[in-house]
Amino acid sequence: MDIQITGLRRTFGKVTALDGLDLTVPGGMYGLLGTNGAGKTTLMRVLAGVLPPTAGTVRVGGHDLATRTGRLAVQRRLGYLPQDLGLYPDLSAREFLDYVGLLKGLDDTAARRRQIGELLDMVGLADAAPRKLRGFSGGMRRRVGIAQALLGDPALVVVDEPTAGLDPEERIRFRTLLATIAAGRTVLLSTHIVEDVAQTCRDTAVMTRGRVVFNGPVADIVQRAEGVTWELVGQGPPPATGVVVSAVSRPDGTHYRLVSSARPDPRAVPVQPSLEEGYVALMHAGANG
């Protein structure tokens, strides 16, 4: 299901969380990068039909989210993993999935059980299935979260920072899992972690302050930092201009890498930027522009 958003605004009192956002997501796995408070969660809640927009139109698979029928049509084909999803502590993983499956309208008991079994296998929770959720670790809870999102074979999967707080190995497993399920559907993945997007998504959008400031192939983000990324070896504190992306102490001094539109120091040399530096350059251009 493709997503078409035009002029989307959402305010909370005086706070503008989404500020006239335009975005088209064709299909496949799509990244959504942005700083804290950029509006990623708000956008995802709107897409999930949880929050009504203040203004603008959102169409998912041709259905208008402003109408009740449109919203229901989208919700029937939606898998949503909210940021900070909680679980019922007194249910087992299997029971929780059964409950969500029933609410999604999977009424055929045998088919529902079969699907739950497959999903539990897929997320590596088959052995833990009969255990109460209260005893699950953060990573296990996240896997229950993605399993519930995938129930009912949704055409659109919206996952809000699924890798936050996971150890590196678990994070890699998780994003690979997401990439495998993206075949034949739309997966919208929000994250702060540039690397997660780089490893799984061909295209991504970058948000700051309720707007999309970049939309396109992940590789193009790197270009944003070309000519503005510098390396500098120094003994003292970092230079005052620019954003320091990394600082590594070595015997000959501290190696700084920084993003700055002007040469930050006479000794600084221009270098080939990384994806992260591209992202920083982008955020900075967005913040200044």
Next chain:
Amino acid sequence: MTTLRQTWAVTRYEFRMQIRKRSLWITTATLAVVLTFSQGDRGPRHLPPGTPPREVMASWALLMALLLPIGFGMVLADRLTRDRRLGLASLLESLPIGRGALVAGKYLGGLTSTAVPAALVLLIAAAGETAHRHDPALFAWAAVAFVLVTLPGLAFVAAFALVCPLLTTAPLFRALFVGYWFWGNMLNPDLFPSLTGTLLTPLGDYPATWLMGERALYAGADGWLQFLRPEPGGAAAVAAIALLLALSIPPLALASPLLRRRNLSA
């Protein structure tokens, strides 16, 4: 059809989660034991041999209704608010299920989960009475007393316990609820204007009075709002039950918009 199936699903799972709560069983057992051993001379244990089983079991139902619903109100007070506390509100809002079905399911699940221990207590009481009264009809009358005396009050308490915490908070509701319970059910209407003895007592005073053939507590006693204090009897008992059930509807109807408002401000 879908709505009905979803309501049924919520009912089943709410029931399952609630019935597993240790606090539900501990509260019920503690209150039931306290009531059984502290009942005065008017209590069912002191009814003379030969008392009709109808009166014995109605008396038990009334005795248990003095305090058990307080415990049930406490236990049910977080059923609608806890989804947000646990971090499940967004997920539930994103599912293709109406808030009406969700509220109805939570209500029915919560109600049945408290009805089970309440019924169990009456069954145990009937078993205890059978041991020395030797009348199997006690079990049948336990069922009747449960349906007429206990259940309507539970339906009423469950509705308010579910919805009121959306307006206040669960702890504040719990405190207010205890105050209400004594004022609206047991405070002598002679002493102070109260709902005690009116058709609006969830305690089951009118139905119990009808089954027992004598005034159970204060049903029909003179006091405030005299028009709500008809002479006890079959018709008055039916009216009391119907009123309690009818009064359960407005809070439930309010639950959907209240829940919506609360989740949006999340």
